[in-house]
Amino acid sequence: MESKVEEEASKSMFECCDIEYISYGGEHHLPLIMDLVDKELSEPYSIFTYRYFVYLWPQLSFLAFHQGKCIGTVVCKMGDHRGTFRGYIAMLVVLKPYRGKGIATELVTRSIKVMMESGCEEVTLEAEVTNKGALALYGRLGFIRAKRLFHYYLNGVDAFRLKLLFPRPESYFPDSLMTEGEPNYGHEHLEDDYHPLS
């Protein structure tokens, strides 16, 4: 689907610690999400699309508030995709004046952590090839551009399918690198959260 998060240096009228992140809490959050997405993204989604996501995977949707105002949101799903348990980021929006402050990164990181804990093997999403902000954001999180999708959007623009592969048990990879020691493999601060797929 889409995301509007491009990192723009904006003069902040707020401190990052002023931002409050809340997990999707029920029907009262729905109009806030719809409002943000309708305002910022081009595709018209019916209310069924929103409900499809937030009712089935409420734990994967988050909202960001600043002084009581909803200024960003992320909507996701997860499930089996051709034998792989996969997370999918459907919508990610941060209002323009609040961009470039790491709010989108924080929102999406929260969702990805839940996906990882839930046993997802990978996370995917689509982004317009011209959306440099989103591409940079996801690149920093370890996503690669796995595919280019020709004329993906109705406006004729191509999309990238971005993919994040989570580390898996040693047996998955054909070589025995892990025994040789790979310092970066398995981040310490994530180890507590990390439950490889059984």
Add this chain to the structure above:
Amino acid sequence: MEETTLNSPITSCANQAVYTDVSSLLQSACEDLREGELIHAENFNLFAAMSALEIMDPKMDSGIIRTYFSVDEAIENGAAPVPLSLDRTTDVQRTIDIMDHLVACEATWHNGHSLVQTVFSCIYLLRTERTSSHPILHSYCRVMRATCHELISAATETQTNEEEDIFTMTHGLPLKGDGDDKCLSMLHAVDETVSRQLRAARSPSSKKRILEDIEPLQSNIDLEEGFCKALLCRLRFRKHFYHVLTCMRRPQGKGLESAGKHIVTCLSELDLMLKWEEFLKLNNFCGTDDNGRECKTTASGCQPVGFDSTLNSRLSAPTPPRAIKLLSWKQAIEYFRKLLRDLEVICSLTLDPILDNLLHFIVDFQKSRPDLVARTYLQLLLIQDGKLYGRNCIFDVVCMASQLPDSAKRHSIQNNEVVVQLGQLLLSLLKIICANTAWQRRKLGKILQDWRIIHVQLELAFRKEFGDLSSTLDDENLCSKICIHILNWIEELTYWIGSRFLMLGFDLELYSSSEYCMVYWYIYVILIKLAEKTHLKMISSSESNRRKGKKKKELLRDTLKDYRVPPSVSLLQCQIYVAEGLTLMLAALRNEKQTFQDPGLFNSEHEIFMQHFGLLQKACLPDHVFYSSFKEITSQASLPTIAMYNCFKDAQRIAKELRSSFSTDPVRMEELRRIEQVAERNDVALNVICRLGKLDPSLNVYFEFNHHPYFAIAVVKRS
């Protein structure tokens, strides 16, 4: 959430499509459900959720935005009058506007929008019979429709992939009308009439006109010549463009020469259309308004009559209608110019059955990013009736590609099931490399595995057919020769596919700069294997040629004396050096300056490696090459050592030596020149980094692709 199962008669007899009144069911559902609750059924997935429309929401309800309920209503309301005007000058002006707008629609259709929303937004085209009293418009509409039909049938035959299938969706439009096959003779008759009117307008005396009994095109004598000419180039463009398409579809490339001639005419008619643009602008009926001239869909700048893009909105359901932006008339002309040039390149193909040359041709052709139409016609030419160009048996092509003697082409092994499969695999490879590069790369990644499997299957099949291969290593034996040559060629081609897969990643911008190091390393290992297999093929073929009529002693002496690496292998060697040099330079920069690396929060370089090269790894391309091999080589890289063993210098040296070998091959000559530049610049950059790197922490290194599409050059700047 409540789980409700729908048990209506509709689901039980879906195939017979019986309509049932569901009002009461809906009523009870409404009473049962509270706000926000959804009916859950197994088939209500994301697609279903997204396809659901909110009635009366203008963003989604396709029925809500439209001017007329039907084509008939539009006609009744005078949206598409015939004649276009009672004033004959205005009638001609409006006819030209319709032609121009149709060309803009047509180009927009080719560029990925639906026929329904573009060409068939023309009411005249939806009801061509209404225009029969207006020969000019009538013949133009007919040939337009026939052209659309021709293109759709060509694209359908090549089985357009799902990404571009919108092109062939016709949504039940009236695409084939009775008598469309006569469109060319109608066009010819109209051309004749307008030509006579033009001749009459040019003749000094009006007496002649009376004598010849020619009614002028329109009422303003001063403008007669201009309008005649503006009309003629438009009519002729259509005629020749239609000819181009039909000629290119003749079997076995027999129409290519005439298609080439029609292309030249089309291009000159396009020039004339541009030449008469100013005239139409000055003499339009809608006044001079230069605002937004650049996005106008007609040469005159006037809005055309007879178009309504909302008329068919219900035809394209269930997709909600989105307003599309048509290309401007100028952009459309440019588009057709580019398309015709691409088609011209196809017509120049010599129908060479040597696979290597053909693969090079296609790769080179794809560099200009040809659109769906051009790629469709290339594929139609290449593959007809399961043969290359409709005339070369695939087994013959395989034999030639494997450098086997002609006698092999008659060998009964070609009827072996696995050999037949190999032929099919080759045909599908050709189709894939004719596709758009995004889809092409995905497919190439997938078929790597198939090529590995066919190699194993063929080895077994040969063994079954000819016995143990190792005992008949004697190259004189035709059977063993077929086995060895074909198996080696399959490996060579598999590595070629692998290298194409990796390099297309640059075209598609799939790699970020932190990934360049591993990408170049992978290109390096694949190219080494490719060079090895190519070399083996060439040695074995040149040896068997030499053996003819020579004694063993002479042979050995000659082999040592004449030995020279074939130029195509040296060119690969050149690329190998550049890839190696880039790998080591990037690795050294990373090791010493901590640049070009991106440790992520959730995964490591290992996962990135596996995602990018998983398909190659799965197909064991190459054998025994893993992430650990990459780490082993790159973790040791340091600036002082790579400066001493400078791969870029080796690349430059070979490139210089090779120049004379490719003097008759402009494409490879160009590649050589680019490689040489990349090597030279990287050599300089490497020296600068080595000299100043340690001392100057402000030194900033980044990579650019301005000399070669795949091989980057390092740019060194002070930050």
